[in-house]
Amino acid sequence: MTKRAFTFPGQGSQTVGMGKELAEAFPEARAVFDEVDGALGQKLSQIMFEGPAETLQLTENAQPALMAVSMAVVRVLEARGISVKSHAAYVAGHSLGEYSALAAAGVFSLADTAKLLKIRGQAMQQAVPVGQGAMAAILGLDLETVLRAVNDAEDGEVCGVANDNAPGQVVISGHAGAVNRAIELLKAAGAKRALPLPVSAPFHCALMRPAADAMEHALANVTINAPAVPVVVNVTARPTSDVDAIRKHLVEQVTGMVRWTESVGWLAGEGGVTELYELGSGKVLTGLAKRIAAETPATAINSPADIDALVAAIG
Numbered sequence: 001m002t003k004r005a006f007t008f009p010g011q012g013s014q015t016v017g018m019g020k021e022l023a024e025a026f027p028e029a030r031a032v033f034d035e036v037d038g039a040l041g042q043k044l045s046q047i048m049f050e051g052p053a054e055t056l057q058l059t060e061n062a063q064p065a066l067m068a069v070s071m072a073v074v075r076v077l078e079a080r081g082i083s084v085k086s087h088a089a090y091v092a093g094h095s096l097g098e099y100s101a102l103a104a105a106g107v108f109s110l111a112d113t114a115k116l117l118k119i120r121g122q123a124m125q126q127a128v129p130v131g132q133g134a135m136a137a138i139l140g141l142d143l144e145t146v147l148r149a150v151n152d153a154e155d156g157e158v159c160g161v162a163n164d165n166a167p168g169q170v171v172i173s174g175h176a177g178a179v180n181r182a183i184e185l186l187k188a189a190g191a192k193r194a195l196p197l198p199v200s201a202p203f204h205c206a207l208m209r210p211a212a213d214a215m216e217h218a219l220a221n222v223t224i225n226a227p228a229v230p231v232v233v234n235v236t237a238r239p240t241s242d243v244d245a246i247r248k249h250l251v252e253q254v255t256g257m258v259r260w261t262e263s264v265g266w267l268a269g270e271g272g273v274t275e276l277y278e279l280g281s282g283k284v285l286t287g288l289a290k291r292i293a294a295e296t297p298a299t300a301i302n303s304p305a306d307i308d309a310l311v312a313a314i315g
Contacts, residue, residue, distance in 0.1 A: 004314075005232075005273045006084060007289075008070045008093035008100035010258075011203075013282035014062045016051035019069040023049070025304040028079045029072035032110065036068045039111035040118055044068065059200060060121030063096045064114045070100040070280030071110055073301055077279075080311045085228040087314060090239055090271055092232035094285060095163070095204070095258050096120065098250065104279070105227035107246060112222050116215075123214035124201055124254070133202030134179040135162060138170045140192030143261070146170045149189060153182035162204035163258040166291040171197070173205040204258055212254035219247050232271070237262035239271070260285075261292050268293035277301055277310070 022029035023045070033045040047056050048065045056062060070093075074084070084091060084104050093101035096117060103113040138146050143164050150159040150172050159174035159182050172182055179202075183194040202208070224247055230239035233249045237259040240246060267273040276298040278285040289298035301310055 002275060002314075003089045003271075003273050004087060004275045004277060005090040005092060005267045005271070006088045006101070006104065007264075007276060007278045007285045008091070008097035008104065009066060009278060009280045009282055009285050010094035010097040011059070011062050011066065013280065013284050014048075014056055014066055015281065016048070016053050016056055018048050018065065018281045019045070019072055020049040021303055022069070022072045022076065026072075026076045026079075028075040032072040032075050033068055035110050036064060036071075036114045039114040040064060058121070059125045060118055063099075063117040063121040066096060066281055067100040067103065067113055067117055069302070070097070071103055071113075073279040073307065074104045076307055077301075077310065080307070081315050082311060083228075088229055088277075089273060090230055090232055090267060091227070092263050092267065093234075094260055095234065095253070097280070097285075098231070098234050098253060100280065101231055102227065102246065105229055105231060107225050107227050107231070107243075108222065116218055116222065119218045120211065120215055120254070123211035124203060124208060127209070127211040128201050128207050130200065132176060133174065133205075133207055134176040135171055135173045135197040135199045135202055136179055136183055137193070137195045137197055138172060138183075138186050138191050139195075140168050141170065141186060141189060142167070143170055145189055146172065146186065149185040150174070150178075150182050153178050153185055155181065158202075158206045160205045161257050162202075164261045165258075166261055166288040168192075169288070169291070171204075173202040174207065175202070204254070204256060206255055208255045212251050215254055216251045219250055232263045232267060234258045234260070234263065237266055239266075260288065264289055264292040268296040275299070
């Protein structure tokens with residue numbers, strides 16, 4: 001029996017021009033971009049379609065922009081008879097993509113999701129003064145080895161695992177000094193590569209506490225509906241449909257580890273998912289899925305041609 005999960009990309013998948021082809025091809029996509037622009041009181045769609053890249057890269061713009069492209073794909077598919085409720089068993093999203101997944105499952109309205117992500121992006125950016133934090137991608141080591149090294153590197157500062165993205169691909173985050181110490185330890189432990197990332201803030205670590213507090217406040221004042229299908233949550237790597245749990249986990253997610261390897265592993269294992277579809281900009285999650293659960297076909301859906309192919313296959 002076919003069982004599908006829809007997944008939603010996170011920060012890093014943004015590119016100038018994203019969503020433009022969808023907007024030109026589909027009125028439903030244009031309507032999403034117009035609604036997000038209206039909710040935020042800014043021409044975010046113009047930044048998405050035309051740049052400049054450095055404005056799109058700003059966390060407060062990249063987060064709602066990526067969600068908007070994902071939701072444009074969702075709305076276009078819905079207009080062609082493919083819905084989350086009828087065609088997916090689960091949804092999941094990487095970091096900010098969790099908000100896209102929740103919007104797709106009807107937990108938040110489109111306007112509320114855009115506003116929440118604007119707040120989240122601003123709060124994450126403001127939580128740590130520029131230059132004090134850092135992140136690095138560690139390639140070629142298992143999670144346990146990386147966890148030990150970040151623990152040893154802390155020395156009174158903050159250093160932790162931000163993302164467990166796929167086997168052999170882990171991202172660390174924290175104070176710049178502690179991250180640099182961890183990089184040296186991990187190189188000594190046999191990391192193939194330890195690459196500092198060009199990010200504006202150290203996401204998914206304890207330094208993001210002020211941003212978690214901001215999201216707790218924002219989420220307390222927004223309507224949350226039960227999802228059409230269970231969402232597999234970043235911080236637990238397990239599904240839930242409980243509204244209070246969703247709210248709690250979104251707050252925890254700001255400082256917590258994105259357990260993506262476990263999330264996709266659960267979907268392909270206990271979840272019984274036989275097909276993964278990444279809805280939105282880029283193909284990052286599709287690439288990760290091939291490393292986590294190689295036997296489960298994964299497909300990125302982000303162009304008119306992709307949408308036509310999916311409708312032909314499962315409509």
